[in-house]
Amino acid sequence: MNRYLPRSARTYLALATILAxxxxxxxxxxxxxxxxxDGKNLTMWTFKQSHVAALxxxxxxxxxxxxxxxxxxxxxxxxxxxxxxQAAAQTRSLPDVFEVHTNGDDFTxxxxxxxxxxxxxxxxxxxYLPSVAAEGTVTERYFKQSQEKGAKSAGIKLNxxxxxxxxxxxxxxxxxxxxxxxxxxxxxxxxxxxxxVAALAAVQKARPQDGGLSIGxxxxxxGMEWLMQPxxxxxxxxxxFTGLFSNDPARNWTSAxxxxxxxxxNQVTPYWMPGTQTLTIDDADLAFAQxxxxxxxxxxxxxxxxxxxxMNTENIVTFPVPSPKGGAVPELSLAPFALTGLSxxxxxxxxxxxxxxxxxxxxxxxxxxxxxxxxxxxxxxLGGDPTGNLGPVLGAMIGSFGSGADAYxxxxxxxxxxxxxxxxxxxxxxxxxxxxxxxxxTAAAGVQKIIDxxxxxx
Amino acid sequence: xxxDVPTSLGAATVTRGxxxxxxxxxxxxxxxxxxxxxxFVAPAIVLFAVMGVYTLFWGLxxxxxxxxxxxxxxxxxxLRNYTDLLWASPVFSPPVRAxxxxxxxxxxxxxxxxxxxxxxxxxxLNRARRFVGLLRSxxxxxxxxxxxxxxxxxxxxxxxxxxxxxxxxxxxxxSLSQPQGWLGNPDTALPTLIVIMVxxxxxxxxxxxxxxxxxxxxxxxxxxxxxxxxxxxxxxxVVWPLLRGITAVILLLNLRDALQGFQIFLIMTDGGPGxxxxxxxxxxxxxxxxxxxxxxLGLASALGWMLFxxxxxxxxxxxxxxxxx
Numbered sequence: 159m160n161r162y163l164p165r166s167a168r169t170y171l172a173l174a175t176i177l178a179x180x181x182x183x184x185x186x187x188x189x190x191x192x193x194x195x196d197g198k199n200l201t202m203w204t205f206k207q208s209h210v211a212a213l214x215x216x217x218x219x220x221x222x223x224x225x226x227x228x229x230x231x232x233x234x235x236x237x238x239x240x241x242x243x244q245a246a247a248q249t250r251s252l253p254d255v256f257e258v259h260t261n262g263d264d265f266t267x268x269x270x271x272x273x274x275x276x277x278x279x280x281x282x283x284x285x286y287l288p289s290v291a292a293e294g295t296v297t298e299r300y301f302k303q304s305q306e307k308g309a310k311s312a313g314i315k316l317n318x319x320x321x322x323x324x325x326x327x328x329x330x331x332x333x334x335x336x337x338x339x340x341x342x343x344x345x346x347x348x349x350x351x352x353x354x355v356a357a358l359a360a361v362q363k364a365r366p367q368d369g370g371l372s373i374g375x376x377x378x379x380x381g382m383e384w385l386m387q388p389x390x391x392x393x394x395x396x397x398x399f400t401g402l403f404s405n406d407p408a409r410n411w412t413s414a415x416x417x418x419x420x421x422x423x424n425q426v427t428p429y430w431m432p433g434t435q436t437l438t439i440d441d442a443d444l445a446f447a448q449x450x451x452x453x454x455x456x457x458x459x460x461x462x463x464x465x466x467x468x469m470n471t472e473n474i475v476t477f478p479v480p481s482p483k484g485g486a487v488p489e490l491s492l493a494p495f496a497l498t499g500l501s502x503x504x505x506x507x508x509x510x511x512x513x514x515x516x517x518x519x520x521x522x523x524x525x526x527x528x529x530x531x532x533x534x535x536x537x538x539x540l541g542g543d544p545t546g547n548l549g550p551v552l553g554a555m556i557g558s559f560g561s562g563a564d565a566y567x568x569x570x571x572x573x574x575x576x577x578x579x580x581x582x583x584x585x586x587x588x589x590x591x592x593x594x595x596x597x598x599x600t601a602a603a604g605v606q607k608i609i610d611x612x613x614x615x616x
Numbered sequence: 617x618x619x620d621v622p623t624s625l626g627a628a629t630v631t632r633g634x635x636x637x638x639x640x641x642x643x644x645x646x647x648x649x650x651x652x653x654x655x656f657v658a659p660a661i662v663l664f665a666v667m668g669v670y671t672l673f674w675g676l677x678x679x680x681x682x683x684x685x686x687x688x689x690x691x692x693x694x695l696r697n698y699t700d701l702l703w704a705s706p707v708f709s710p711p712v713r714a715x716x717x718x719x720x721x722x723x724x725x726x727x728x729x730x731x732x733x734x735x736x737x738x739x740x741l742n743r744a745r746r747f748v749g750l751l752r753s754x755x756x757x758x759x760x761x762x763x764x765x766x767x768x769x770x771x772x773x774x775x776x777x778x779x780x781x782x783x784x785x786x787x788x789x790x791s792l793s794q795p796q797g798w799l800g801n802p803d804t805a806l807p808t809l810i811v812i813m814v815x816x817x818x819x820x821x822x823x824x825x826x827x828x829x830x831x832x833x834x835x836x837x838x839x840x841x842x843x844x845x846x847x848x849x850x851x852x853x854v855v856w857p858l859l860r861g862i863t864a865v866i867l868l869l870n871l872r873d874a875l876q877g878f879q880i881f882l883i884m885t886d887g888g889p890g891x892x893x894x895x896x897x898x899x900x901x902x903x904x905x906x907x908x909x910x911x912x913l914g915l916a917s918a919l920g921w922m923l924f925x926x927x928x929x930x931x932x933x934x935x936x937x938x939x940x941x
Contacts, residue, residue: 237905244685244913266909270686310684310909376886432776433797435889577910582707588890593802595890611706 199227200511204257205239206498207232208462209325212531220518226511228255247272254506255515258321260293260496261569265300267501268320269313274502276319279513285520286323286537289561293496293537294321299572306576307615321499322516323537327458328492328559329568330388330479335452337473338365347477351389351422354480358429361452370431372451374439375592378584383568385426385455385479386587390419391566392481392490399566400573405613411606412599420590420598422482427591435592443467455479458555459497462533476555491560495569496537575612583608679917684909691911697918708903708915714891715899719875722810722895723930727870729814730821731863737818738825739851752826759819767883770812774798799885802892809880809893816880817873821866828862829855864934871930876923896923 204210210232217228231253233239246252252272258264267273276294283291296304296318304311314320332354339345339357342364348354362369373380391399394415401409402416410416431451434442439456440463446454447469454460465471481490500519502512518524525536526547535556540547548556559565571578583605590601645653679697683690700708737755744751758766773779774797781793794801798808832855840850856863878897881887887894887902894902896919904916 240685240909241905247686263909266684267686270684271688272686308911310911313687376888378888378890432795433800436771436775436797436800436885579707579907579910581906581908582711585888585891588888593890593892595802608707614706 198225198508198511199229200255200506200508200515201253202228202230202255202257202515203239203242203253204230204232205234205236206257206532207234208466209257209498209532209534212528212534215531216519216524216528217515219524220515223518224511224514226508226514228515243267243272250505252503252505254503254508254512256501256503257324257498258501260321260323260499261300261571264294264321264499264501265296265304265311265314268296268318269304269311272504273320274504274506274509274512276322276502276513276516277317279502279509280319280322280516282517282520283322285522285539287326287494287539289494290323290326290496290537293323293569294499294501295319303572303576308577308612310577321496321501322520323496323498324500324519325459325496325498325532325534326494326537327497327535327555328494329384329457330492330566331455331457331460331555332477332479333446333454333456333460333464334475334477335361335446335449335473336475338369338452339475342369347475348480350480351392351425351482351485355425355429358426358453362429365452368431368450369429369452370434371426371429371453371455372431372434372437372442372445373455374437374442375435375588376438376441377581378588379580380439380442380455380584381591382584382587383580384457386419386423387568388479388490388492388566389422389482392479392487393419393422393485395486396563398486403573403575403578403609405575405610410609411602416602416606417598420602424591424598427594430592435588457497458494458535461552461555465533487564487566489564491565493561493565493567493569494535494556494559495567497569575609576615578609578612675917676921678914679921681914682911683913684911685913686909690914693914697914698922701915701919701922708912711891711894712896712899712919715887715894715896718806718893719895719897721806722813723871723874725807725810726813726817726874727867729810730817730870731866733814734818734821734866735825735856735859735863738822738829739855741822742826742829752823755822756819758815764883767812767880771799771884774808776800799893800889802889805885805889805893809884812884813873813880817870820869824862824866825859828859832858868931868934871934872927875927875930 202213204213210230213228213230217230221227233242243252243256247270256263256267256273258267264273268275296314296316298316300311301314301316303309304314332348334347334357338361342357342360344357344360348357358371373385375381387399390402394402398409398415401413402411402419404410407413411420431442431445434445434451437445442451442454443456443460443463444467445451447464447467461471461474461476464474478490478492481487500516502509502516506512519528520538522538522540525538526540528534529536529548529552533552535548535552540556543553546553574580586604586608587601589596589604590598596604678690680692680694681690682693682697696704699705701712703709741748741751741755776795776797778797780798784790784793794804799805836858837850837854840854845853876897878895878901881893881895881898882901885893887898900916900919900923903912903919
């Protein structure tokens with residue numbers, strides 16, 4: 159066929175073929191999604207599917223106000239988000255704005271030079287709740303942590319700000335089926351760990367088929383970080399709790415303190431929903447929403463999923479994971495922290511527009527609407543009556559937040575060794591419960607061996 | 617017709633075939649024609665250079681560095697990634713050793729079970745006289761439907777209230793059921809996944825054996841039967857040796873899947889419960905993408921290269937063993 163083409167056409171054909179193939183293999187061709195916007199419109203990546211519609215709604219009002227459009231793209235699950243970001247970092251095709259895990263991804267991305275330092279630009283932080291206003295900023299503790307050998311955030315500088323909060327909340331909230339709790343004779347939320355275990359036993363006895371506790375152990379950190387750690391904080395207090403993660407045998411998991419915490423945690427073993435060790439977080443929540451379990455442990459963010467999957471929110475009782483009797487913190491509360499934040503890419507062609515978008519989302523009316531649409535808690539100070547703005551369930555959850563030394567803050571990870579990977583530790587802990595393959599001393603030794611490895615920096 | 621192919625474009629000299637118009641005629645390509653040749657070959661060379669050579673060497677280089685995929689530079693650590701994975705690191709080497717043990721079990725069980733099931737199945741299908749097309753289609757269904765949807769369907773079948781436990785209960789074999797589900801019990805999770813891998817692999821293996829069976833001269837089996845050999849003796853002593861080459865291919869394909877494949881483990885258990893179904897392929901994936909942005913991409917690459925070397929060794933041993941017999 160080639161010989162029927164004129165010479166010039168053949169030349170163009172050959173060149174087009176070469177360019178097309180070269181473009182394809184280098185990934186530099188036009189239309190490769192995810193690159194920074196055109197300087198006017200913005201692109202934004204999020205790893206939270208439940209935030210997309212709410213962000214798009216906020217983007218409509220932003221466009222009316224500024225003329226700048228925002229295209230929101232969800233990339234899930236988390237490992238796909240990470241892989242996409244890694245690839246985009248190498249090809250410099252990052253979006254203008256990221257939703258990030260606060261005090262985690264933002265510091266790692268910032269250390270890699272992928273994010274703008276927002277210290278100067280973030281002038282609206284007084285709109286946030288005081289307890290979370292500084293989140294996303296490199297404080298003394300995070301800076302010190304970044305200088306440890308093997309730290310993920312090595313390279314960040316003191317007082318840099320890489321994100322502003324978008325959603326706040328906490329882990330360690332137990333959701334219980336109100337009707338089943340009442341039917342089993344439990345009319346008040348458990349106030350102690352022992353009460354909680356007794357409630358589990360009562361509902362399990364009344365409903366052997368579906369009376370159990372579900373948690374998404376396929377993400378093994380859920381059991382450890384959402385259930386055991388709040389209880390451990392209540393039992394030991396802040397100093398005792400942080401000591402568990404040290405390499406000091408008198409304070410860590412192999413100490414009397416550590417074994418005592420694991421003993422208490424092991425008390426829930428008979429009450430797990432059958433097969434909970436195979437469930438993802440969504441599966442575990444779904445089991446609760448569909449009535450296949452009577453309790454689920456999650457965070458403030460769990461409510462949105464339960465509601466979206468048909469659970470009647472009026473049939474839910476929520477309470478923080480309680481402290482054991484005689485614990486160092488008898489009235490354990492949960493401190494809110496910034497779960498996710500907003501960061502501006504260092505490659506954006508419209509930094510001003512991106513910063514305006516961040517500021518727009520921090521306006522009280524926009525944040526309230528976002529919260530209602532996403533069923534998530536905003537970081538913005540909504541005044542003394544959040545119920546009026548957000549409705550009774552979200553409002554009540556905000557009302558239950560605590561502060562000070564008696565409040566457990568799951569977002570504070572400064573006591574952990576550098577390069578600590580909670581999933582590795584949590585998989586080891588699963589041998590104790592729910593798998594029942596190890597006793598308390600063996601499980602304690604297994605966990606401590608991994609933590610010692612992180613401290614050694616190897 | 618024969619044509620002498622030039623050894624290099626640079627020589628640009630070709631002897632046309634001995635028949636036809638160009639018989640005995642030698643001509644030198646013009647510069648423009650050589651340029652055209654280069655232009656048309658260039659895309660393939662660029663593609664191979666980028667997708668093959670560049671990525672190969674880049675990946676090898678990656679195995680000697682510490683990097684999280686984000687920073688513009690990486691830290692050269694030499695062979696430390698390899699030693700950390702094998703023995704030096706108390707954090708990274710224990711899960712690799714546990715995953716290696718699981719991988720070995722899969723490498724032993726999956727190929728052997730596949731052969732043990734597919735060979736008799738192929739013999740049976742080869743003897744079938746009715747509904748041959750239907751039967752072959754039915755047995756091929758697992759292959760064409762294998763994928764995420766089927767793995768998710770298997771999850772439902774295997775859960776505590778799933779079809780298998782229900783069936784066992786209905787048959788009065790409730791004591792064999794798994795209250796935590798077949799994937800929830802650390803003792804049954806890995807064997808269950810192996811069974812599903814075999815279920816997925818049997819169709820292709822059966823097809824290969826069927827192809828082989830149809831190439832065997834019937835005179836050979838008839839001669840054995842005339843000599844008094846039973847059906848079992850014919851198949852074991854005549855047919856099986858003749859299909860040794862196909863068995864080698866099946867073993868090799870399944871060994872490769874067992875060594876490097878991790879899709880089923882990622883989707884169905886993500887290595888759980890705990891770490892009881894973690895395999896080396898999945899551990900590589902975890903180090904690359906599930907380590908919370910820790911700088912472990914180099915470790916993932918190093919593990920990938922060790923898997924590559926293991927795969928080459930296994931293939932070599934497999935070919936040697938089957939050739940010697």
